[in-house]
Amino acid sequence: MTDCLLVLTNLPDAAAAKKVALRIIEEHAAACVNQLAPCTSTYRWQGKIETAEEVPLLIKTTADRYPRLEALIRSEHPYELPEIIAVPITAGLPEYLSWVNQETHLCKE
Secondary structure: OOOEEEEEEEEOOHHHHHHHHHHHHHOOOOOEEEEOOOEEEEEEEOOEEEEEEEEEEEEEEEHHHHHHHHHHHHHHOOOOOOOOEEEEOOOOOHHHHHHHHHHHOOOOO
16 A cells, blocks of 8 residues: 555646646645546536536545645636545555655745
8 A cells, every 4th residue: 555646637729737736746736637628527416417528537546635736726626516536546656756745845844
């Protein structure tokens, strides 16, 4: 088991996704953010079925940086209720996971 997390969120467009990704990396809240191709999301919101095109972000961070990452996403995200899901990384290339830890601990907080 590692202390690394994979965090998922979706933004309404590529520009918003890029803005959030850059802010996350600038703040050392994560080591890497992958901006994926747009996808179609279908969900129920306030009693109605909605469909929207969204841009997913895959964010690699650590458990101790998660609170800062969540705060950044919430402050920069245009949605009233942003999707923010953290999944524990239970295994991975040790050198990569070490790099994630190193990059997220360079913060100046």
